[in-house]
Amino acid sequence: MKNMLIHGGKKLSGTVVIGGAKNSTVALIPAAILSRTPVTLDSVPVIQDVYNLMAILDEMNVKSTFDDCVLHIDPTQIQNVPLPSGKIKSLRASYYFMGALLGRFGRAVVGLPGGDDIGPRPIDQHIKGFEALGASVTNDHGAIAITAPKEGLHGARIFFDISSVGATINVILAAVTAHGHTVIENAAKEPEIIDLATYLNNMGAVIRGAGTDTIRIEGVTQLAAHNAHTIIPDRIEAGTYLAMAAAVGDGINVKNIISEHLDAFLAKLEEMGVVMDVGEDSIFVYPSGDLKMVQIKTLPYPGFATDLQQPVTPLMLKAHGEGIIIDTLYPKRVRHIPELIRMGADITVENDVIIVHHADHLEGCEVAAEEIRAGACLMTAGLMAEGDTTITKAENILRGYDRVIMKLRGLGADVELVDAAEPEETPMRAEN
């Protein structure tokens, strides 16, 4: 277990470079097992989710090496072993091995995934998709067994009841090698889905329409990677640093950004009165003056991302008036609220609506990062606060924030990571 110690109250300045997108990376790694040749990914973020996925690959005799943000994966000696538990529980995206193993071998046994505790996260749409492709799905005490018919998966028309990133990706992974034509309707439109489709198409898949709500897939016999794939920048990491820059910055340049991926978020910052220069692949954030309070409703892409509602909350504490946040994707994603209250924030949750008021100042204290974006929120709050903040359960931040200590220090933050008193169960590798 790790604690993040922040000595707050300092203004930050300089440049921070955004890493590859966590939510692309965690799909692209499982997808690599569809390739009959070794796969290279670059711009890979140094995050614990990557190390955990590498450990799962190792269980399947898929060797990988990760150095200088380049990940080499060799799936040529893969064995289809059941993955009922263990590292599968350490992250959400381990469920992409369901679609990937089904696509590669016609059979997958994968435990129910872990990931952030942000309220109910069912996988009914994933299962509906696999079944539409002809697979049978059983649940043996949390180990999901998915089996294709003898003749293999067949293409199908699938209309998702809700827009789901995970279900869209899982069905793509299974359908790329199914017989015939698959149409996914009400597909999720997140940029990470386009990234996955680009990667698979470069391996020989035929996927059209990624980024729209109708995705068409023509099944091919097999896939093989021939070129390295560069992962898109992480729009959530970018949004986190942009909000932090507006909250505690004295002029911060955030580099390696695709600003179109952040349209809804940037519009909200502008509405608050944050002044920014949006460049080709960077955004400069000026020191903030008076900020206006806003109302935020999270929606699937291109709406305001749920993963950014917590990172932007400390900035809202600086604005005057009453602010509202409604998370329509995860209404119970409020685990940062009691921690912010402990730091002196005037913030409440009523019927799943977060109500934010101006806080004259925050006071450093011990708070817990119960999940990744709650942790991101507390990082910014800790930087804003007077005195020392200790964020416990900081491993939740390391799960998805690329070299966060190094990046914060690069901006002049007084921050460090220390071992917590409890003995560590899993060695953490993504430390800085």
Ligand SMILES: CC(=O)N[C@H]1[C@@H](OP(=O)(O)OP(=O)(O)OC[C@H]2O[C@@H](n3ccc(=O)[nH]c3=O)[C@H](O)[C@@H]2O)O[C@H](CO)[C@@H](O)[C@@H]1O
């Ligand atoms: C690894 C990854 O990419 N994680 C992201 C992904 O999670 P994840 O893929 O798990 O999220 P989904 O897009 O699937 O979830 C969207 C909504 O659909 C619901 N749902 C989903 C699947 C299903 O079978 N049934 C169902 O009801 C969920 O409870 C949620 O309310 O998208 C979320 C929403 O943008 C982000 O917060 C996560 O950071």
Ligand SMILES: C=C(OP(=O)(O)O)C(=O)O
């Ligand atoms: C919810 C998130 O991640 P995951 O889906 O991996 O739990 C997130 O990145 O905010």
